[in-house]
Amino acid sequence: MNVHPTTAGMLLAGVLFVLGLISILVRRDIIFMLLSVEIMLNAAGLAFVVASSHWGTADGQVMFMFILAMAAAEVSVGLALILQLYHQLKTLDSDEASKMNG
C-alpha cells in the first residue's frame, strides 16, 4: 500500500479530530471536555503542518504556532472558569451549570 504522505497525514489528523469530537459529545465531565478541545486543536495543527510540507511553504507552520498560543490562552482561561464552577457548585458536572440562578 503506497499512500501519499499528505494523504496519510491528513487522515491521521482527521482521525484524531473525530476522536476529540466523539469525546466532547459523549463526556459530561467538564475537564474531559476541555481535554477534547485540546485533542481537536492539536489535530487541526497537525493538518496545518502537513499542508505546509505539501506545498513547501512556511504558512502552515506559522498557523501551527498561532494555534499553540491560542491553546495556551484557552487552557488558562478555561481552567480558571472550571475553578470558579467548582467553587460554586462543588462538582465538575457540566449539566449542573445549565441552571443559571444568579
Add this chain to the structure above:
Amino acid sequence: MDPAFYIAAAIAILSTLMVITRYNIMHALLYLVVSLLAVAVVLYMYGAPFMAALEVIVYAGAIMVLLIFFVMMLNLGKESAERERGWLKPRIWIFPSLLCIILLGELVFLVLQNRQPVSDVIIVNPKDVGMALFGPYIIAVELTGILLMAGIVGAYHLGRQKQKTLHRFLENTEV
C-alpha cells in the same frame, strides 16, 4: 510513507482512544501526553523539526503539566471516577460515536479520491518560518500577543477568590 510514520500514527490514535475511554482524569492526562509526543514524532517526519520541539515543550510540557497540577489541586479522587463510570454507559456513547465514525468514513473516502503523483515531503526550515512570522504575519503576531494578555488578565480575574475558603473537607466542620 515509511513504517516509522505508521508506528507513530498508531501510537497517537491508540493513546487518544485510551484518553477518551478512561474514567480517571489522571490516567487520561498521562495518555494524552503520550499522544502529543507521538504527534510530535509525526511532525518531525513531515519536515517540521522546530514545530515538533514546540509541540513537546509547549503542549506536552506546559499545557499538560498545567492541567495535571490543576487536577491535583482540585484533589479529584475515586468518587469522580465512579461518577464518570456511571455516565459512560454504552447506550449513551454508541450513537454519537456512530455518527462521528460515519463522518470520518466520508472524510477518508473524499481524501483518498484525490490521486496525485507521489512527491516527497518538502522540508520547511525554521528560518523560513521566522521570516514569514515576522514578515507578512506581523499583525497576527501582535494579535496573538494581545490574546495572551487577555488570557492572563482573564485567568487572574476569574481565579481570584472572593473570600477565604477552607479545604472542602473542613468546610462543614470547622466554620
